[in-house]
Structure formats: C-alpha cells, structure tokens
Amino acid sequence: MKYEVVIGLEVHAQVFTESKIFCGCSTRFGQPPNSQTCPICLGHPGVLPVLNRKVVEQGIRMGLATHCKIAPYARFARKNYFYPDLPKGYQISMYELPLAEHGHVEIAVDGKLKKIGVTRIHMEEDAGKNLHEGIEAASHVDLNRAGVPLLETVSEPDLRSPEEAVAYLKKLREIFVYTGVSDADMEKGNFRCDANISLRRLGDPKFGTRAEVKNMNSFRFVQKALEYEIARQEKILEEGGKVVQETRLWDTKSGMTFSMRSKEEAHDYRYFPEPDLVPLTVDQKWIDEIAATLPELPEAKRRRFVSDYQIPEYDAVILTGSKALADFFEAAVKAYPKPKIVSNWVMGDLLRELNNENKEIDQAPIRPEQLGAMLKMIDAGTISGKIAKTVFEEMYRSGADLEKIVQEKGLVQVSDESALGGVIDEVMAANPNEVAGYRAGKEKLLGFFVGQVMKRSGGKANPGKLNELLKQKLQG
Amino acid sequence: MSWVELTAHELHEALKKKSVSAKELVNAFYARIESVEKGVRAYNTLTQKEALAQADRIDRAIARGETIGPLAGIPIALKDNLCIEGIRTTCSSKILDNYRPPYDATVVSHLKKAGAVFLGKTNMDEFAMGSSTENSAFEKTKNPWDLSRIPGGSSGGSAAAVAASEAAAALGSDTGGSIRQPAACCGVVGLKPTYGRVSRYGLVAFASSLDQIGPLTKDVTDTATLMNVIGGYDPSDSTSADLPMPDLTRALTRDVRGVRLGVPKEYFIEGMDPEVEASIGQAIETLKKLGAEVKEISLPHTEYAVATYYILATAEASSNLARYDGVRYGYRTPQARDLLEMYMKSRSEGFGPEVKRRIMLGTYALSSGYYDAYYKKAQQVRTLIKRDFDEAFKTVDVIVTPTAPTAAFRFGEKTADPLQMYLSDIFTISVNLAGIPAISLPGGFTKDGLPIGLQILGRAFDEERVLRVAYTYEQAAEFHKRRPSLS
Numbered sequence: 001m002k003y004e005v006v007i008g009l010e011v012h013a014q015v016f017t018e019s020k021i022f023c024g025c026s027t028r029f030g031q032p033p034n035s036q037t038c039p040i041c042l043g044h045p046g047v048l049p050v051l052n053r054k055v056v057e058q059g060i061r062m063g064l065a066t067h068c069k070i071a072p073y074a075r076f077a078r079k080n081y082f083y084p085d086l087p088k089g090y091q092i093s094m095y096e097l098p099l100a101e102h103g104h105v106e107i108a109v110d111g112k113l114k115k116i117g118v119t120r121i122h123m124e125e126d127a128g129k130n131l132h133e134g135i136e137a138a139s140h141v142d143l144n145r146a147g148v149p150l151l152e153t154v155s156e157p158d159l160r161s162p163e164e165a166v167a168y169l170k171k172l173r174e175i176f177v178y179t180g181v182s183d184a185d186m187e188k189g190n191f192r193c194d195a196n197i198s199l200r201r202l203g204d205p206k207f208g209t210r211a212e213v214k215n216m217n218s219f220r221f222v223q224k225a226l227e228y229e230i231a232r233q234e235k236i237l238e239e240g241g242k243v244v245q246e247t248r249l250w251d252t253k254s255g256m257t258f259s260m261r262s263k264e265e266a267h268d269y270r271y272f273p274e275p276d277l278v279p280l281t282v283d284q285k286w287i288d289e290i291a292a293t294l295p296e297l298p299e300a301k302r303r304r305f306v307s308d309y310q311i312p313e314y315d316a317v318i319l320t321g322s323k324a325l326a327d328f329f330e331a332a333v334k335a336y337p338k339p340k341i342v343s344n345w346v347m348g349d350l351l352r353e354l355n356n357e358n359k360e361i362d363q364a365p366i367r368p369e370q371l372g373a374m375l376k377m378i379d380a381g382t383i384s385g386k387i388a389k390t391v392f393e394e395m396y397r398s399g400a401d402l403e404k405i406v407q408e409k410g411l412v413q414v415s416d417e418s419a420l421g422g423v424i425d426e427v428m429a430a431n432p433n434e435v436a437g438y439r440a441g442k443e444k445l446l447g448f449f450v451g452q453v454m455k456r457s458g459g460k461a462n463p464g465k466l467n468e469l470l471k472q473k474l475q476g
Numbered sequence: 477m478s479w480v481e482l483t484a485h486e487l488h489e490a491l492k493k494k495s496v497s498a499k500e501l502v503n504a505f506y507a508r509i510e511s512v513e514k515g516v517r518a519y520n521t522l523t524q525k526e527a528l529a530q531a532d533r534i535d536r537a538i539a540r541g542e543t544i545g546p547l548a549g550i551p552i553a554l555k556d557n558l559c560i561e562g563i564r565t566t567c568s569s570k571i572l573d574n575y576r577p578p579y580d581a582t583v584v585s586h587l588k589k590a591g592a593v594f595l596g597k598t599n600m601d602e603f604a605m606g607s608s609t610e611n612s613a614f615e616k617t618k619n620p621w622d623l624s625r626i627p628g629g630s631s632g633g634s635a636a637a638v639a640a641s642e643a644a645a646a647l648g649s650d651t652g653g654s655i656r657q658p659a660a661c662c663g664v665v666g667l668k669p670t671y672g673r674v675s676r677y678g679l680v681a682f683a684s685s686l687d688q689i690g691p692l693t694k695d696v697t698d699t700a701t702l703m704n705v706i707g708g709y710d711p712s713d714s715t716s717a718d719l720p721m722p723d724l725t726r727a728l729t730r731d732v733r734g735v736r737l738g739v740p741k742e743y744f745i746e747g748m749d750p751e752v753e754a755s756i757g758q759a760i761e762t763l764k765k766l767g768a769e770v771k772e773i774s775l776p777h778t779e780y781a782v783a784t785y786y787i788l789a790t791a792e793a794s795s796n797l798a799r800y801d802g803v804r805y806g807y808r809t810p811q812a813r814d815l816l817e818m819y820m821k822s823r824s825e826g827f828g829p830e831v832k833r834r835i836m837l838g839t840y841a842l843s844s845g846y847y848d849a850y851y852k853k854a855q856q857v858r859t860l861i862k863r864d865f866d867e868a869f870k871t872v873d874v875i876v877t878p879t880a881p882t883a884a885f886r887f888g889e890k891t892a893d894p895l896q897m898y899l900s901d902i903f904t905i906s907v908n909l910a911g912i913p914a915i916s917l918p919g920g921f922t923k924d925g926l927p928i929g930l931q932i933l934g935r936a937f938d939e940e941r942v943l944r945v946a947y948t949y950e951q952a953a954e955f956h957k958r959r960p961s962l963s
C-alpha cells in the first residue's frame with residue numbers, strides 16, 4: 001500500500017465507584033429501568049450537581065498511570081445537545097481544561113516498544129439508554145446509567161495499523177483494570193471506543209481527511225471496522241476521489257461502516273464552562289497521595305517477573321494479565337519458592353479450571369498457600385506428581401483441606417518396603433514368564449513391572465522406592 | 477391595624493404573647509387574599525390545606541409551652557420558581573403548568589424547619605425573564621399602589637403580595653435585579669444576597685452564575701430574620717460559600733457614623749426620572765446627617781453591564797432550559813409524529829416569546845465561531861466590572877444608588893421594545909455580575925404616590941453592613957410604614 005494509516009482513539013471507560021458522579025445514586029449494573037435515579041440524575045428543574053471526589057481521584061490515578069501531567073486547575077463544561085437519554089439537554093463533561101494531559105502508553109510492535117501519546121483524560125457523565133424493543137408505537141428511556149462516571153482518554157494520532165490500535169486498546173484496558181479505575185468490560189459497555197482514521201501518501205507530512213468510526217464494541221470489531229475503513233478510504237483515494245469528513249457507524253452484521261452524519265450536519269455542542277460547579281483545583285499533595293497508592297503497573301511487573309523469578313517472557317505476560325493473578329502467583333511462590341513450577345501449575349491446572357467455569361482468579365476456591373503446600377508434598381515424596389493432579393482437582397472442587405484430602409482418600413504415597421514388597425511379590429507370582437524374561441536379560445521389562453505395581457497400588461507407590469525394590473526382587 | 481399589615485417580627489411577638497394563633501393568622505391572610513387578589517393577582521397557586529396543617533403544628537408547639545423561632549407560624553409566599561415537594565411549581569410557564577417537584581429546595585427545607593407557613597406560590601415573569609411580570613404565561617400581577625401599573629419583575633408576585641399584605645414576607649430570586657426592582661416598584665424591602673450566600677438548590681435555574689434567592693419583606697428587620705434562616709453553606713450547592721452565617725439581626729444598630737458611602741457618578745445618567753434622582757439625593761443627605769461620609773466614586777465599566785449581562789444570562793439560560801423537552805415532565809405537545817417534532821412543538825408551544833428570544837440569543841452567543849466574540853468577551857468584561865467594585869470598595873464601605881431609573885411604569889409601556897425593558901435593570905445588573913450583595917428599600921415616593929427604591933450595595937459577604945446602613949436609613953425616614961390603600 002502506498003498509504004500510511006493514521007489512527008487516533010477516544011476511549012470511554014466507566015469509572016469504578018459506588019455512586020454516580022454528581023449525585024448519590026448507585027452505579028450498579030443490570031437493575032430495573034429507572035430504579036437507580038433521583039431528581040438530580042433525572043434532570044429535574046432546580047437540581048444541582050455535586051462532584052464525587054472519588055471520580056477525580058480515579059481520574060488522577062489513571063492520569064498518573066499513563067504518565068500524564070495532572071492539571072492543577074481543571075474545569076467542567078457543558079456539552080449541549082438534545083436527546084431523550086440526556087435528561088438535562090447537556091452532558092457535564094470537560095473541554096478547555098481537562099484533568100490530565102500529555103501522557104503516553106507503551107505498546108509492543110514487532111517485538112519493539114512504541115510510545116503512543118495520550119492527549120488528554122477527562123471526566124464526564126454517562127447518558128441513559130433509549131429502549132425500543134418490545135414496545136409498540138413508543139420508546140422508553142432508562143436513566144440508570146445517566147450520571148454514571150466516565151473517563152474519556154484521547155490518544156494522539158500515533159497509531160499506524162488496526163493491530164496497533166487493538167494493542168493500544170488492550171494496553172489501556174489493562175491499565176484501567178490494574179489501577180482499579182475501571183473494570184473496563186467491553187461487553188457491559190464499560191469500555192467503549194471511537195476511532196478517528198485517515199490515510200496519507202507515504203512521506204506526506206500532512207494528515208488526510210479523517211472519518212470518525214463509532215459503535216465498535218469488541219476488540220475484534222475494532223480490528224475489522226478499521227480494516228474495512230482503511231480499504232474503503234484507499235479505494236476512494238485510488239479512484240482519485242476525496243474522503244469526506246464524517247461520522248460513520250460500524251455495522252457488525254454487514255461488516256461495513258455507514259455514514260451517520262457529515263461535517264455539515266455535525267452537532268455544534270456549544271461548550272461553555274459549567275456554572276453549577278466550581279473549578280477543580282488539584283494540589284500536589286493530593287497527587288502525591290494518589291501516586292503512593294498506585295500499584296506496580298503491568299509493564300514493570302512483567303519485567304520484574306522475568307528478572308526476579310527467571311520465568312519465560314511468555315509466562316510473565318500471562319501471569320501479569322491481571323493484578324489478582326499476579327498476586328496469586330507471587331503468594332504461591334512465597335509458599336513454594338520454585339517459580340517455574342508454580343507458573344506451570346497456575347497457568348495450566350488453575351487457569352484451566354477457572355476458564356471451565358468462567359471464573360476470575362479472585363473467585364478461585366484455592367488459596368496460593370494451599371498450592372504451595374501441595375507442591376511441597378510432592379517434593380517431600382508424600383504424594384506423587386501424578387496423584388497431585390487428583391489432589392489439586394479435589395481441593396478445587398471441595399475446597400477441603402489439603403492434608404485431609406490426602407489422608408482421607410488414602411492418597412499418601414506407599415514407600416513402606418513391606419507393603420510395596422507384598423504387591424511386587426503378587427505381581428511377580430502372576431507373571432512368571434515376564435520374570436523369566438527379565439532374568440534372561442530383557443531389562444526393558446522393568447517398565448512393565450512398574451506399571452503393574454502402580455496399577456495394583458492405585459498409583460500410590462513411591463516411584464523411586466518401587467524401582468529400587470523391584471530391581472532387588474527381580475534379580476532374585 | 478389588622479394582623480396582615482404587621483411585619484413578621486411584630487407577628488412573632490403577637491404569637492409569643494398568644495394574642496393571636498398561627499391558625500388565626502393563616503385565616504386572616506387568606507381572607508385578605510380573598511378580598512384583594514382579584515385586583516392584585518399576586519399568586520399562581522394557593523396552598524391553604526398545607527398552610528393550615530403547618531399552622532396547627534405551630535399552635536400545638538406554642539400550647540406545649542415550647543419557645544418558637546422568629547419565623548414559626550409566619551405566613552410567607554414563595555416565588556413560583558422555588559421547589560416545594562408535591563406543590564405545583566410553574567415558573568409562570570405553560571411548559572411547567574402541572575409540574576410538581578419531587579423534592580424541597582434547600583431554602584424551603586430551612587423554612588419548614590423554622591416553622592414558617594407557606595401561603596402559596598407567587599406569579600413572576602416566565603422563568604424569571606423580565607422586569608414587569610408581564611411575561612407570565614398566566615395572570616398580570618398589578619402594582620398594589622396603582623393597579624394600572626406593573627409591580628416590577630421578575631419577582632413581581634412576591635413583591636406585590638408583601639406590599640398588598642397578602643403575605644407577611646416572601647422569597648424571590650434575583651438574576652439581574654428581579655428582587656430589588658419589584659421591591660422598589662412595590663415599596664417593600666428586597667435583598668439580593670452575595671452570590672453563594674444562599675443555596676440555589678431547588679431554585680429553578682435561569683442563569684446559574686447570577687441567580688440568588690433572597691427575601692422581600694415589609695422592613696429591614698424581617699429581611700435580616702429571613703436571611704438568618706435561609707442563608708449559609710449547603711453541600712448540595714457547590715457554588716454556595718463555606719462560610720459561617722452571622723446573625724444578621726445583630727447588625728441592625730442605628731449607627732452609620734463613619735461609614736463611607738460611595739455615590740457612583742455613572743449611575744446618575746441622563747433620562748433618569750427627576751423625582752427618582754431627587755429622592756435618592758435626599759436619602760444620601762439623610763445618611764450624611766446621620767453621620768455617614770459621602771464620596772463620589774467611579775465604576776467605569778457600568779455602561780457595558782447590560783450588554784454583558786444579556787450575553788451571559790441568556791447563554792446560561794439557553795442551556796438551563798434545554799431540559800424542558802417534553803420527555804420526562806412538563807408540557808408535551810399532544811401531536812408529534814417523531815422525536816424532532818415532539819421537541820420543536822413542545823418547546824414552541826410551551827415557552828412564551830421572551831423566553832424564546834433569550835434562548836435564541838444565548839444559543840447564538842455560544843455557537844461555534846461566535847463564542848469568542850460574545851461569551852468569552854462578556855466573561856472578560858464581567859471581570860472588569862467586578863474589578864470596578866473591588867477598586868471602589870477600597871475607598872468606600874457601601875455604595876448608594878437608585879434601584880431603578882423610574883418608578884413603576886404602566887402595563888404595556890415597554891413590552892413593545894425589549895431593549896427599553898432591559899434598561900429597567902440598568903442599576904441592578906452590575907451587582908449580579910460582581911456577585912456582591914445589594915438591598916432595595918423604600919427611599920421616597922413620587923408626587924403620584926408611587927414608591928421609589930433606594931439601593932445599597934456592599935462588599936461580598938458583607939450583608940451586615942448593607943443591612944445596618946439600610947436599617948439606620950429606614951428607621952430615620954420611615955417610608956416603610958406607608959401601606960397602599962387597596963380594598
């Protein structure tokens with residue numbers, strides 16, 4: 001392609017707070033329509049907004065996590081437009097003076113790190129939802145979401161491909177989750193993204209005309225919508241046409257974008273400073289306090305896992321996928337300081353069980369200390385590695401105590417010579433031909449005997465001891 | 477003198493002495509309303525049932541021997557842009573004709589707690605936009621001193637109700653003079669407190685950065701008493717000031733000795749009614765005789781105040797009034813084929829012409845391409861106007877001006893020319909832009925017997941000095957004792 005792709009993203013993430021941004025209503029999801037409302041978020045005459053400081057705190061946290069400069073003086077503004085889901089006829093947002101600016105996020109492109117500029121982060125309130133389905137000749141409005149706090153993060157037009165855009169989104173999502181600012185769940189609509197996209201001839205310093213694409217509600221659709229849009233714009237340019245500045249909607253069914261409104265039809269939002277709220281002053285002390293609570297971010301943690309625990313990059317990427325998972329791993333390593341073995345168990349058995357049940361790590365019925373203790377039992381020879389799988393499953397399912405499972409289920413390894421010897425004698429008596437064969441030099445038959453003894457002992461025989469005893473007895 | 481003609485503090489004494497019961501007062505006021513309301517038309521809604529229930533509570537408290545506060549059992553009127561839970565609140569607009577708020581305004585909660593009795597909701601210019609109450613979608617409120625004249629506005633109903641003794645006191649709201657100018661027209665006392673002194677929570681917004689609730693009363697003492705109850709910090713209003721509320725009745729000492737009085741030369745303009753000018757001149761002389769020092773001062777940006785105000789106030793209003801869209805409450809057109817038509821018809825049928833004019837003006841001022849030239853510039857001029865006052869208050873303690881350039885005019889006199897109407901607020905508007913407190917009190921009468929308003933402006937949050945000067949003048953001049961002859 002002789003064009004360079006230029007993409008900038010605007011991401012709206014729902015801020016994790018108990019109550020809405022300007023009133024005391026709950027932010028709980030999935031409640032009956034309009035049950036989470038009050039005169040303020042319903043936009044009754046005479047009501048006034050009162051800023052929830054928790055939202056500011058979360059905004060500052062996100063700003064710090066993306067290396068932004070936090071504004072000492074920020075101001076809310078009104079964005080004016082009419083829509084039934086917008087009770088006041090304006091959205092309280094920020095315009096000229098956002099909360100945070102001039103930051104960046106690092107993404108990996110072809111194994112190299114690339115900095116993507118974060119232009120600004122600002123706070124705003126969400127709108128409600130219009131309901132049309134199942135209603136005859138009318139539409140209803142659910143305002144439970146109205147006033148739910150959002151952070152809008154605007155990137156610089158630094159992204160050069162759909163893949164980079166998705167990598168950036170995933171990275172941003174990871175930071176949101178890590179910092180506890182948002183659960184950034186795209187399915188719940190807690191993490192929404194609009195893209196500005198344009199093409200320019202390679203080497204051209206000027207940006208081309210951009211289109212804004214909306215309504216992409218999964219990473220996959222972002223990728224597809226951007227791919228479609230690139231192809232569409234390329235075709236226009238190739239045919240000597242001009243890209244129109246407009247807003248386009250992604251349609252999942254057809255896999256295409258459609259024009260929603262042109263530049264001429266674009267809203268004039270008539271932004272002006274919100275007179276019902278005083279300007280927000282953020283002092284350095286507050287910023288420092290929040291900075292002190294900032295967790296180690298994914299990038300730093302990943303690097304530390306590779307260097308401190310000597311685990312492969314691949315393991316580190318998975319284990320730092322969420323803070324809770326990373327915490328689990330570290331706690332388990334504390335109990336059993338062989339990181340690679342812990343990593344194998346966490347990434348293999350534990351994540352498999354959780355995935356089967358669609359559970360998150362913080363819902364795991366196993367504590368990291370239990371996993372550590374179990375691994376120690378293997379080392380001590382109390383249980384075999386094979387039995388450990390059963391023990392693990394049992395622990396996961398019943399949540400019962402490790403020692404108890406091992407004792408009650410009789411899973412303790414049989415290392416006792418007389419007990420083992422008895423089983424070996426039985427096996428030898430039942431297989432005289434093989435005994436003769438072994439004694440005649442077919443030493444490979446040792447494996448056969450090990451298998452038979454294991455089978456009879458229900459897998460509980462201590463393999464080391466078994467080998468030793470078998471050889472003794474077979475040699476006669 | 478009948479009960480209804482007394483001030484709130486006089487009624488309080490009578491209630492304490494049990495010379496009258498709260499119920500008797502309520503009945504006396506409703507009887508008065510019954511007899512004069514046909515002429516005055518001060519009220520949009522009467523709340524007799526609730527008023528009697530509240531009076532009954534107060535009477536029982538008195539019977540139990542409880543000490544009652546200064547507003548307990550006092551019959552009060554509320555401008556129809558203040559929300560009372562469950563009581564029709566219209567802003568004198570068709571668009572809110574049947575609106576009943578689900579909550580109480582902060583001032584309403586304070587007054588309820590203080591035991592005040594609400595007689596009803598008073599007429600106003602629609603959404604407080606106007607200076608004559610002629611912009612009401614309902615009735616024309618008349619001036620009790622001359623029923624062929626306007627009561628001023630936008631709190632015309634509240635001012636007329638107090639002047640006509642249809643309420644002991646009232647609350648109004650003041651965005652550009654809407655308490656002070658009707659107070660002047662109706663010969664009562666009206667205070668626009670410092671911006672942030674009284675919570676705006678539950679006041680239906682016109683222009684958020686300018687609106688303030690304040691009292692309209694028969695004398696300065698009642699104003700101080702009401703302010704003590706409605707003033708103070710409110711966490712529900714982020715723009716309310718987190719400052720302790722002083723007891724303003726304690727500021728009411730008859731003493732202006734050494735008080736430096738500023739007279740702005742820009743306020744004595746051509747076209748001012750000579751009777752108004754003479755009265756204010758005399759009032760200044762009176763204060764001088766009482767010991768005040770008089771100084772001429774300059775407020776150089778005065779001439780830009782009206783233009784600045786009409787950009788900022790309309791810009792904010794255009795946004796504040798967007799919520800009246802027919803979706804959740806208020807008027808919705810009975811016939812609309814789609815959403816856009818529902819919006820357009822509901823709003824064009826629901827709003828009156830002045831409100832539409834201001835929404836259009838404000839929308840224009842905020843439009844992209846015009847924002848810098850209008851809204852932004854107006855904000856800059858607002859800062860200059862504020863600075864004028866800061867400078868002036870370095871050399872004087874209060875500023876004295878007329879409240880309005882003329883006494884109450886006749887109905888229809890200025891409705892044809894909105895600009896003429898806007899100029900009625902020429903002396904009151906700067907105060908809102910600067911956010912400072914100002915009071916209007918009776919400062920004389922014209923030959924025809926119409927009241928003339930004297931305005932006293934003070935430093936931000938210095939209501940005490942404003943009230944002290946006003947009180948001292950009031951007690952010396954005694955214009956507040958005159959009552960219109962109705963009936």
Ligand SMILES: [Zn+2]
Nearest residue numbers: 023025038041
């Ligand atoms: Zn709410």
